[in-house]
Amino acid sequence: MAERSAQKARIAILISGRGSNMIALADAVRGGSIPNADVAIVISDQPNAPGLEQAKKRGIETLVIERRGRTRAEHDREIIAALHERRIDLVCLAGYMRVLSSDFIDGYRGRILNIHPSLLPSFPGLNAQKQALEEGATVSGCTVHYVDETLDGGPIIAQRDVPVREGDTVESLSARILAEEHKLYAEAVKQVLEETE
Ligand code: GRF
Secondary structure, eight states: GGGTSOOOOEEEEESSOOOOOHHEEEHHHTTTSSSSEEEEEESSTTTTTHHHHHHHHTTTTTTEEETTTSOOOHHHHHHHHHHHHOOOOEEEEESSSSSSOHHHHHHTTTTEEEESSOOTTTTTTHHHHHHHHHHHHEEEEEEEEOOOOSSTTTTEEEEEEEOOOOTOOOHHHHHHHHHHHHHHHHHHHHHHHHHHH
C-alpha cells in the first residue's frame, strides 16, 4: 500500500453469510471513522448470502463467485482477478468461510485481515464460542489478525476481551462478542491503513 499516497485505500470485503462485520466496516467508512478509504466491492462465495443485499442497499458493488464447481485454486484465481481489476489495497474477510489458497495469501501478504470470535491463539477454527464455553473459559473475546497460511494463526493486530457470564449459551456469548467485533474490526482497519499510508 506504500504507493497509495494521497489516494483513498480501496477495500474489498469477502463474506459468506450474514455480513454484519461487513456492514460495520462499510458504515464506519461511510461515517468517517475509517478515514481515507472506500469499500470498493463485497464478494461472496455464496449466492444467497444475506449480506449481499445489505451491501447493495449501501450502494456497494457486489460480486458472487460461487465456490461450487470450482477448485480452491480456480476460485481464488477469479477472486484475485476481480481484486486486481478494482485495484484493491486491503482485503477484509468477514465471515468468509473458505480457506484461502497460498497463491492468494502470497499475492496479498500483509494486506488480508480476518476477524475471529475468540482471543487467539485460544479457540481457532469453527465454533469458537462453543469451544470457549466447553473449556469453561471465564473470558473470551475477539481478534483481528493478518491472514497467513496457518488456521487463524497470523500476526494479531487487535483483541478485545468479553467476559463469559454464568449461564451463557453459545447464542448469548456470540451476541456479546459480535457487538465487540463490529467495533474492533473498524478500529483495526483504521490502524492498519494509518500504518501503511
Ligand atoms: C463472526 O463471528 C466472525 O468473527 C466469524 O464469522 C462471524 C461472521 O459474522 N469469522 P458476520 O457474517 O460478520 O455477521
